[in-house]
Amino acid sequence: MLSLPSYHAMAAMAVTVAMFVAFARGRLSVEIVSLMTIAVIAVGLYFFPLEGTRPTDGFELAFGGFGHYALITICSLMIMGRGLVVTGALDPAARLLEEVFRFNLQIGLLVSLLIALFLSMAVNDTPVLVLLLPIFVSLAAKGAMPASKTLIPLNAAVLIGGMATTIGTSTNILVTSIAMDLGMREMGVFHFTPIVLIAALVAVPYLWLVMPRLLGDNSVEVDATRRMFHTRLRVGVDSVLSGTDMETVREKLPDGISFHNPPTGTLQPQQRLHISGTHEALEDATRVLKGELAPSWVLDRIRRTSRAEGKDIIAVEMTVTADSRLITRTLPSSGIADLYSVAVLGIHRPQRLGVGEKDKYSEGGDLRMREGDVLLVMGLEDDLQNFARNDSLLLLEGAREMPRRSKAVLSGVIMGAAIATASIGIPWIGAGGFTMLKLPIAISALMGAIAMFVTGCVKFDRVGRALSAKVIVLVAASIAIGRIILESGAAAWLGETLSLGLAFLPPALVLAAIMVFVTLLTNFASNATAATVGTPIAFSIATQLGLPPEPLILAVLFGCNLCYATPIAYQTNMLIMAEGSYEFSDYIRTGVPLVALMVTTLSILLVIFYGLG
Template identity: 70%
Template sequence: MIGMPSYHAIAAMAVTLAMFVAFARGRMSIEIISLLTIAVIAVGLYFFPLEGNAPTDGLQLAFSGFGHYALITICALMVMGRGLVVTGALEPAARFLERVFKVNLQLGLLFSLVVCFVLSMGVNNTPVLVLLIPIFVALAERGLMPASKTLIPLNAASLLGGLATTIGTSTNILVVSIAVDLGMERMGVFHFTPIVIVACLVALPYVWLVMPRMLKSNRIEQVHALRKFETRLRITENSVLNGRELSEVASRLPDGIEFHDVPPGLLRPQHRLLMTGTHEAIEEAMSVLRGDAAPSWVIDRIRRNSHEKGVDIAVVEMTVTADSRLIGRTLPSSGIADLYGVAVIGTHRPERLMGEKDQYSEGGDMRLIEGDVLLVMGLPADIEHFERADGLLTLEGRRELPRRSKAVLAATIMGAAVALASVGLPFYGAQGFYLLKVPIAISALLGAILMFVTGCVKFDRVGRALSASVIVLVAASIALGRVILESGAADWIGLVMASGLQYLSPAAALAVIMLTMTVITNFASNATAATVGTPIAFAIATQLGLPPEPMVLAVLFGCNLCYATPIAYQTNMLIMSEGSYEFFDYVRTGVPLVIIMVVALSGALVFTYGL
């Protein structure tokens, strides 16, 4: 007969339930709930330590999450992702996916889900998702599907792909290794892939068509995004327009860009094309066409100063105030570039100022009036000097230009980190040459350090790459997982499960094992679920006279169905800040997927093994 769990086990399960309820209600922020959880664990274990432990051991357990390798890994992956964004390394991939999405949004999402699934079968799903997150954030900024509607489905696809092979996730490797120690034959890489693919074919329509509709949009409509600027794009020797007609490259231009009074025939250097577009569209058009929206000598000087001083170039929207000396002047006569070292790459005149107040010089250049908005490019210090000296007011819409000179370097660093974790490092030993796989924690940390050392990511800007809510949530979930394991709560749950399964049919027993592992993995950790569940499943199979392999696979599958909470897996937390997700977003979308996968996988196991 199974006895009552210990007081520590009851307390651990109560804290877990309270944390879940608090997250689901959403009345307090994630940071507060996470910190309260850590505080409850610390205070509780200090005054009521675990058996054989000192009070200070409880404090160490409660705060161990802040130094855990999983948190270091997540932070390092965030830094590397930031490096890809600020250097523009992902722009080619983003443009390719943008063309696919423009054909059809739903087909674009399906294509992305399939690619994510296939990649995650052979490569650890964490680096796969790290590569995709900034791409889909960039696509959202280009006006396509909001990041909040794509990241959770992509995360689900990566987890499904990782489930399909024995090397897809570290959890799979752990379960297979424990099973071998228990006397089972080692499973091959694709041993259970057909079972998973059949189940995923059932789940994919839900992930593709239903999940995005269950998620709210996190797109923020900003006034400056609708503001149209006018500029003259100068064709340079290196421009893709040199010797070509505009129509030849029109398909590569961003939405919202329009050209006016384009001269007939082939374009040549020093041609100036009148162009209108939004802040972001003008920046992208300059990059795609390799043209300048201001005199080339000014742009070259800004880039040279940026490189020498190690400061990023910014583009800012500034409005002309009533006491500005620019009123009545044209841009060529203002001397802005000579005086301040900045370039005005676009001007916008609000509709309310059109009409009688429009004034032009004899050369056809517009005279500036109060209320005009300038799109100014330069180093931050020079822009601030320009603002103070010439009576301007900075508006929303400040953006830093990507450091494209380091784009290849950032992509190489990310690629090397992914390769180390997924393929391995060539190593020579007693057995000759072989590939030594490096843990994702080490490869990610090395990659983040290289991003700092090479200047792809500025150390003083690292706060933009990291999310405080994710950091404290990871720390709290690690501490809670350790308490559940060390208090005996996980063992007690396993015993209760084993005692009840003897009365169920084989198919029902498989489903219960899988569902129980899913509950544990969504509130503790998949490693905990795998460590506790694999021996129990093997013992149950022996007691019931069933083949052990389907029971062990039920544990393996259940440990990977971690969609229902953000604390269940590190990729869930990676997407949390970028998608502006709340705890209940994971519950609402993840629970139906868990149910679909449990039913589909259980049925496939029963059919495959003839139970």
């Protein structure tokens, strides 16, 4: 006879449901709902403490998420991802994928999903997503598919791949370890891989063709990305332009760059070519053609000062006002570089000012500045502020840090080391002889974040740009909910209720019910809670019903990985939340159909593979 749950268990389930409803309705922000959930748990446990605990013990349960290793891990991974972005370490990989996306957006997304899926089979899923996340954010900024349409499908592909092997996720290891303690035989690394790969054949078309259509375009349209800047590309001695003709140059030209009045004959060092393009296109042109957009002496001065003072180089846009002394002057006659140690990389002229007028160029072919022109200026922040203030320029929003490419290799090595120590391990000689010792992802990620700070790949005073307050409070609230569900006895009562209702169901529905139960625990508590509670229950149900335990244990393992429906279900879900500008409803809308699809497919496959029909 099933007894009623305790008052604490009923309250825990009520708080969980209330939090989910508040998230789904979206009337209150994620931050407010998360903090209210933590407050309700803290106050409730203070006045009605759990049996055998003191009133103040509830504070540790409610607020413990802010110091939990999961939150430290997520913040550390965000910092390392920031390091890869600001140093430009992932630019080569991003350019390679950009070529695929440029050929065809749909093929580019499919290739990316398959790469993510197969990588996470061998490498822990969290480092795989951390490695891919900044690449796709960069691709979105360059005009590929918006990050909001790619990151949730990419995350789902990583999670499906991680489900395919016993080493794919820490949850898989936990489930198989508990099962072995209960007396089940050990599973090999690829023991259930064929089942997951067949299920992936069904899931990937949904991730590829359907899921992006269910997600909105959350990218922000910024006018600056459409501004076309006119500039002079200087041919350097080591430039690929030197000694070539214009026809050869056109073949190497990045998209979005236009030549104006192209010269005839062979190009010579120090020759200046009139080009135009967006800020991103101009950066690509200087990288591919090895040219400069400003005199080399001022660029060298800026870089030397940046290294000496430990300050970042940034690029900003400034509008020429009616009071500016620059009006009617050209860049060579303005003396900007000498006076302020900044470099003007290009000039954008709005169409309303009359592009094409005869007097817009000086005799030397340089553009004369006018009121309303937008200058693209590079330098250190103090110098840029001084320039804007003294020459009556209006600073526009959207300042952009220039990549610290001198540290690109270093940041890549740090990230690689963090991933390797968590997924492959480090050589270690212990009591049992030589072995590869794997560090917990929490330790390897924290060490990587510290290394990013120490080496200057990430500046400590800029760390706020890498972190998301929404993600931090959401993680803390989800940890508190997971603990109260477990410690109040709510999870145990739900498991007992499940076991009583499965006696009269066919094997396929038994497997599906176990998987759905564990999936609910995973999406509303945590996968560790789901594994800890679900594995013994599944083993017990197998004994009571006379079924082999292995398919039921695998139903638990698969259910623990079906964490697509809420952002609080798994740490990778939270990692993409800020970058994709996602709402709670985005996860529900795309994740629930995927969960239903995977539960149905995996249940049928388990029945077929284990002959339970």
